[in-house]
Amino acid sequence: MLRPFGADPGGKRLRVIVARVLFGALAVLGVLAAPAAAQETTTTAPAGGEAATPVIRGTFTSGSTPIEGVTITATAVDVEADPDFEGEATSDADGAWAIEAPGPGVYRLAIDTDTIPEDFALEDPDRFELPQFRVFPGSTSSNAVFRFASEEGGGIVAPSRWERMLNLIFSGIRLGLIIGLCSVGLSLVFGTTGLVNFAQGELVTLGALLAWFLNTSSGGPQWTLVLAVIVAVILSGLFGGALDMVLWRPMVRQRSGALARMLVSIGLALFLRYLFQVLTDGSPNTFRQYATQGPTDIGPISFPVSTYITMVICAVVLIGVGLVLEQTRLGTAIRAVADEKDLAEASGIDVRRVITMIWIGSTALAGLGGIMLGINETVQFNMGFRLLLTMFAAVVLGGLGSAYGAMVGGLVVGIASEVSTYWIDADFKYAVGLAILIVVLMVRPQGILGIRERVG
Amino acid sequence: MDWSIIFEDGLRTAFGIIAAVYALTAVGLNLQFGYTGLMNYGQAGFVLVGAYGMAIFIYEVPSLEVGGVDLSLPVGFLIGCLCAVVLGLILGIPTLRLRGDYLAIVTISAAEILRITTNSRAAQDVTGGPQGKRFASGFFDVNPFDGRFKLFGAVAFSANTLWVMVWTWGLVAICSVAMFLLMRSPWGRALKAVREDEDAARALGKNVYAYKMQSLVIGGVIGGMAGMMLALSRQFVEPDAFQSSITFLAYAALILGGLARIFGPILGSMLLWFVIAASESFLSEAVEHGFLGIDNVITSDDIGPVRFMLVGLLIMLLVIFRPQGILGDRQEVMLGND
Numbered sequence: 001m002l003r004p005f006g007a008d009p010g011g012k013r014l015r016v017i018v019a020r021v022l023f024g025a026l027a028v029l030g031v032l033a034a035p036a037a038a039q040e041t042t043t044t045a046p047a048g049g050e051a052a053t054p055v056i057r058g059t060f061t062s063g064s065t066p067i068e069g070v071t072i073t074a075t076a077v078d079v080e081a082d083p084d085f086e087g088e089a090t091s092d093a094d095g096a097w098a099i100e101a102p103g104p105g106v107y108r109l110a111i112d113t114d115t116i117p118e119d120f121a122l123e124d125p126d127r128f129e130l131p132q133f134r135v136f137p138g139s140t141s142s143n144a145v146f147r148f149a150s151e152e153g154g155g156i157v158a159p160s161r162w163e164r165m166l167n168l169i170f171s172g173i174r175l176g177l178i179i180g181l182c183s184v185g186l187s188l189v190f191g192t193t194g195l196v197n198f199a200q201g202e203l204v205t206l207g208a209l210l211a212w213f214l215n216t217s218s219g220g221p222q223w224t225l226v227l228a229v230i231v232a233v234i235l236s237g238l239f240g241g242a243l244d245m246v247l248w249r250p251m252v253r254q255r256s257g258a259l260a261r262m263l264v265s266i267g268l269a270l271f272l273r274y275l276f277q278v279l280t281d282g283s284p285n286t287f288r289q290y291a292t293q294g295p296t297d298i299g300p301i302s303f304p305v306s307t308y309i310t311m312v313i314c315a316v317v318l319i320g321v322g323l324v325l326e327q328t329r330l331g332t333a334i335r336a337v338a339d340e341k342d343l344a345e346a347s348g349i350d351v352r353r354v355i356t357m358i359w360i361g362s363t364a365l366a367g368l369g370g371i372m373l374g375i376n377e378t379v380q381f382n383m384g385f386r387l388l389l390t391m392f393a394a395v396v397l398g399g400l401g402s403a404y405g406a407m408v409g410g411l412v413v414g415i416a417s418e419v420s421t422y423w424i425d426a427d428f429k430y431a432v433g434l435a436i437l438i439v440v441l442m443v444r445p446q447g448i449l450g451i452r453e454r455v456g
Numbered sequence: 457m458d459w460s461i462i463f464e465d466g467l468r469t470a471f472g473i474i475a476a477v478y479a480l481t482a483v484g485l486n487l488q489f490g491y492t493g494l495m496n497y498g499q500a501g502f503v504l505v506g507a508y509g510m511a512i513f514i515y516e517v518p519s520l521e522v523g524g525v526d527l528s529l530p531v532g533f534l535i536g537c538l539c540a541v542v543l544g545l546i547l548g549i550p551t552l553r554l555r556g557d558y559l560a561i562v563t564i565s566a567a568e569i570l571r572i573t574t575n576s577r578a579a580q581d582v583t584g585g586p587q588g589k590r591f592a593s594g595f596f597d598v599n600p601f602d603g604r605f606k607l608f609g610a611v612a613f614s615a616n617t618l619w620v621m622v623w624t625w626g627l628v629a630i631c632s633v634a635m636f637l638l639m640r641s642p643w644g645r646a647l648k649a650v651r652e653d654e655d656a657a658r659a660l661g662k663n664v665y666a667y668k669m670q671s672l673v674i675g676g677v678i679g680g681m682a683g684m685m686l687a688l689s690r691q692f693v694e695p696d697a698f699q700s701s702i703t704f705l706a707y708a709a710l711i712l713g714g715l716a717r718i719f720g721p722i723l724g725s726m727l728l729w730f731v732i733a734a735s736e737s738f739l740s741e742a743v744e745h746g747f748l749g750i751d752n753v754i755t756s757d758d759i760g761p762v763r764f765m766l767v768g769l770l771i772m773l774l775v776i777f778r779p780q781g782i783l784g785d786r787q788e789v790m791l792g793n794d
Contacts, residue, residue, distance in 0.1 A: 267767075273768075282761075431569040442550040
């Protein structure tokens with residue numbers, strides 16, 4: 001018979017667990033409640049004049065070329081602070097524009113199509129306006145996106161096919177490195193504890209949100225990005241360690257199965273994700289330094305500087321993880337525990353300590369991955385959840401339980417999803433990674449780097 | 457604070473369409489996960505193909521007169537079931553021979569692929585894309601009910617809602633009875649043997665692979681039916697209605713009620729939706745009336761997410777403290793094994 005979780009009569013210990021879980025949750029609330037509280041004050045005192053007025057901003061570009069001199073108007077549709085508001089802005093040399101809005105609410109944004117230079121055109125001529133653009137309470141900056149055609153028009157040289165392909169591959173490597181960073185921990189945790197952690201996505205989000213709070217949020221300390229990132233990564237790691245101590249370790253001690261822990265991780269993921277939504281109002285945000293940035297060309301490859309930096313950071317950190325695993329005593333212990341837990345324990349390795357270290361490291365790496373993702377895209381409460389399945393795909397592709405597998409799998413999935421947009425609709429980008437996963441499982445169930453074992 | 461409103465909202469949802477749809481979804485999951493031990497995390501995908509299969513057929517063939525009877529809806533229903541069967545086979549063939557984790561990851565991936573595909577512009581001609589697809593099934597034309605109906609003297613339902621409720625709860629009842637009979641049959645005992653010890657079942661000459669496949673397909677078809685009732689109730693399908701949260705909420709309902717119990721999914725779904733609706737109603741009342749100063753902590757925009765936070769907490773606490781749920785048997789629950 002299978003042993004149910006919590007079979008021992010010590011209900012006291014269970015109560016200790018729940019107390020710890022709740023305490024942990026409160027601690028997180030305490031850390032993250034600050035921005036919410038700060039936002040509260042800004043929204044309740046709009047007339048005070050001290051509150052930061054929200055800014056609606058955006059950048060008009062065609063591919064990578066900024067479009068200058070386009071006029072855009074914002075008209076209040078449902079704005080409490082000023083129901084008759086009308087604002088206007090014209091894009092500068094970088095294509096950027098900004099309109100100071102009187103307060104949160106719904107605006108109609110419209111481009112004056114006569115001001116669009118001759119060489120440029122909207123991708124869809126009917127989409128010159130956003131009739132229901134929402135500025136969320138508490139947000140200081142809301143991005144409006146208008147899509148301009150990037151290939152039509154005599155003034156723009158369409159990138160050649162191989163240039164486009166090269167950029168897609170590059171973008172795929174970028175995505176792959178980020179996925180690798182986020183999912184190394186997922187794979188190591190699975191390898192050592194057997195847990196398929198559905199809350200990994202939320203750990204990714206946590207890092208990005210912490211960094212965003214420390215760097216950009218109006219209620220935060222507004223540190224420079226580097227300092228914010230370092231502190232956010234450390235806090236993420238501590239959160240992972242705390243999670244292991246208050247939740248996973250007691251569950252393992254209660255002899256609860258991998259399945260029970262997987263279901264708990266689903267509950268944890270739901271809880272954290274919507275907690276993040278409550279704390280951030282759900283709107284997407286960008287980091288202060290990287291709100292708008294033009295591309296820099298390296299040969300035929302054209303990306304913002306921040307992309308190059310994040311790629312270097314990801315690559316260096318991933319190599320560092322490899323070195324730690326190969327060269328240090330801790331790394332050897334981790335590999336030993338992942339390989340054969342009982343044998344590792346018998347040879348004198350403190351398995352519990354190693355697992356806590358893995359949780360700290362995994363969560364810190366996931367947090368860093370989230371920050372890198374946030375710099376390249378936006379910071380939002382569900383950013384990690386959207387990446388979760390792709391991370392699973394990477395981990396299974398590379399071989400469940402193998403750290404290098406996660407890196408290789410991440411690159412394969414990242415490049416495949418980006419490059420697929422060359423032929424098929426970008427809507428299918430993430431579906432491609434998942435489809436590859438299913439196909440690979442049919443041919444090589446142990447994954448690319450996994451070791452073949454007989455299963456079922 | 458009007459506590460009776462909160463209670464009524466809870467009751468209305470617990471007996472309403474949504475709870476019935478989730479009960480049906482969870483009945484399918486109960487067969488797969490509770491009785492067979494298959495970790496199907498893509499039940500939302502089965503719900504989706506059922507709903508879209510039927511909706512697209514009825515949209516393309518609005519009337520199918522055979523001998524003076526319009527068979528468009530019944531045939532559409534069968535097509536929906538068939539779609540779920542096909543999905544079950546596609547998912548089962550590569551993964552059922554592998555370790556359970558693989559099934560979990562492949563099913564959740566497949567459900568997501570399906571949602572992305574129905575949502576894409578490329579598939580817009582067939583699925584309607586993000587705007588969804590409206591279809592006229594004539595389901596409400598044969599509604600025998602008229603006027604408003606009251607349950608327990610207070611909770612009112614419209615005639616159309618009641619018509620959907622009757623069908624959906626009816627399907628729940630039929631599937632539950634079928635499940636009860638199946639589980640007393642040799643087939644049901646073989647399923648439980650597969651769950652308890654695959655190798656032992658194989659050693660006794662059972663074709664484990666075939667049993668798992670049958671369980672996955674039948675459970676999937678039940679999920680597909682849930683999707684079809686959801687689609688019929690709105691005469692409309694859209695990709696956003698088939699998020700993976702369907703799967704997780706159905707799991708929550710199943711665990712709450714009790715795994716591997718005939719009434720588990722039904723009780724679980726009604727209770728879960730009572731809690732969700734009542735807490736939502738409580739929160740909005742509390743925010744409005746400033747109950748216990750709660751309006752200082754959250755705003756009315758936060759009620760939706762807070763509700764999901766409660767579901768997440770509920771799942772965690774249940775699995776930790778009462779993995780067998782309300783009706784479950786500790787001896788039979790498999791959550792605890794290692």
